[in-house]
Amino acid sequence: MESYDEWTASQMSETVTVDGHGLEMAYRDEGKGDPLVFLHGIPTNSYLWAKITPEFEDEHRVIVPDMVGYGSSDMRDGFDRSIRAQELAVEDLLSELEVESCTFVGHDLGGGVGLRLAAHRPDLVERLVLSNAVAYDSWPVQFVTDMGLPSFPRENDPEEVRETLAETFRNGTHGEADEAFVEGMVAPWNSEEGVVSLSRAASATNTNHTTEIDPSGIEAETLLLWGAEDDFQPVEYAERLEEDVPESELVGLEEAYHWVIEDRPEAYREHLRTFLDG
Template sequence: MTTYDEWTAAQETATVTVDDHDLEMAYRDEGSGDPVVFLHGIPTNSFLFHSQFEAVAEHRRAIAPDMVGYGQSAMRDGFDRSIRAQELAVRGLVDALGLGAIDFVGHDLGGGVGLRYAARTPDAVDRLVLSNSVAYDSWPIQTITDLGLPETARETTPEELEEMLDGLFRQTLLADDPDETFLEAMTAPWTSEEGVTSVVRNASATNTSHTTEIDPTAVTADTLLLWGTEDEFQPVEWAERLEADVGTAELVRLEADHWVPEDRREAFEEHVLDFLV
């Protein structure tokens, strides 16, 4: 299994502009052919898709960025990290790499970005995969709302945050003995004072208006909903609503908690390959 150090060593960076802020965006870019963009959510990073990314890159050009404020992308304080801003950042990266129309795979907040991207510019997304994605007013959840309180950044040490996030993942991964390499990859970016502030700012930027303001019926991309049925954060009822509203959508239910790409690596990979390749 790829380690987080190996993953980050293979990343490149590009400068994207969001609301007049020039921000470094880290990303993996492998393979050739029509592009597929993978986008993670909170509080993860692009390593979330390591298995599926490598499988798709054998057939297509695969691009997996860290959202700004996450992973190895810009973490300094003082810029917006909302879904609206993340959409702008992804569009900036797509432009910088000259990708044109893309296929999009999004989980959690990354799915919310993909939903906005595909609804606002239907011709820019050919195929869309949403996995336990935020949508409508399904979010923010209480855990993230509490994390986003300003005093959390002032009063939480990196060690305390690492312990809290490690516990969160252990409690919400389906396996009783989750992969330690995966857990390390999910917590490693936050183990500094800058990381603490950044994850708190990311949490405080969860604005439900950025999904309620768009109309999912505007999505014309062929859409696959890969949903973990054991998820308490984004229950499958939201996927059922998306399936009803997005005319091209097909819902596939998987026995998984919220972190479906990790809980069901092989099944997720198989469904994504069947859909995209």
């Protein structure tokens, strides 16, 4: 697996302006073939997928963005970081990259973006993979809500935020956490700008952005690839999605919490490949 520094180095020349506000969105774009798009959630970044995406670059064009306000993307203050805004930003990115249709893989908030895109742009999202995704009224969770309080950036310096997040990731993985994963998840927030950006992202979480979506109208063939022991986004929400999304299948991975991609990377790759192969 690449280190976080190696991962971000590959993004340095890969940014596009999105959303009509001059926001720079960083991304990786590797391989050739049918487009395969991966989107992270909060409080993560594109490095979440470092153990997954390289395995698919021989057969697919693999696009892995950082949402605006996250990772290597624009973190300056004064713009919307909500799921609605992220949906438009990703749509702009894919338009700039001349992607006409894709398989969209989303985790956490990235899954919420995927739900919205699949509902609003069935021409763009041919297949959909949701992993421990926000859906219906399943979110926001308390620790994210707390980070969105106005007092959060005033009362927490970057080192305190780094330590809090590191413990969240260590406690949220099954077994002993991979420290490279933990470091990659907390690194983008390790500055005053990062702390403010994280707080703005947390305050932008809004359950209305998924409750207004009708999953029964989603046309994309859908795989619900879920960490079955997640307390943040319980598997019951995946079961509800399986009932509502017409062409959907739930695969629950045992010994996996919210960060299912980190807990069960081999099984995750295997099930994703089976889905892609039809």
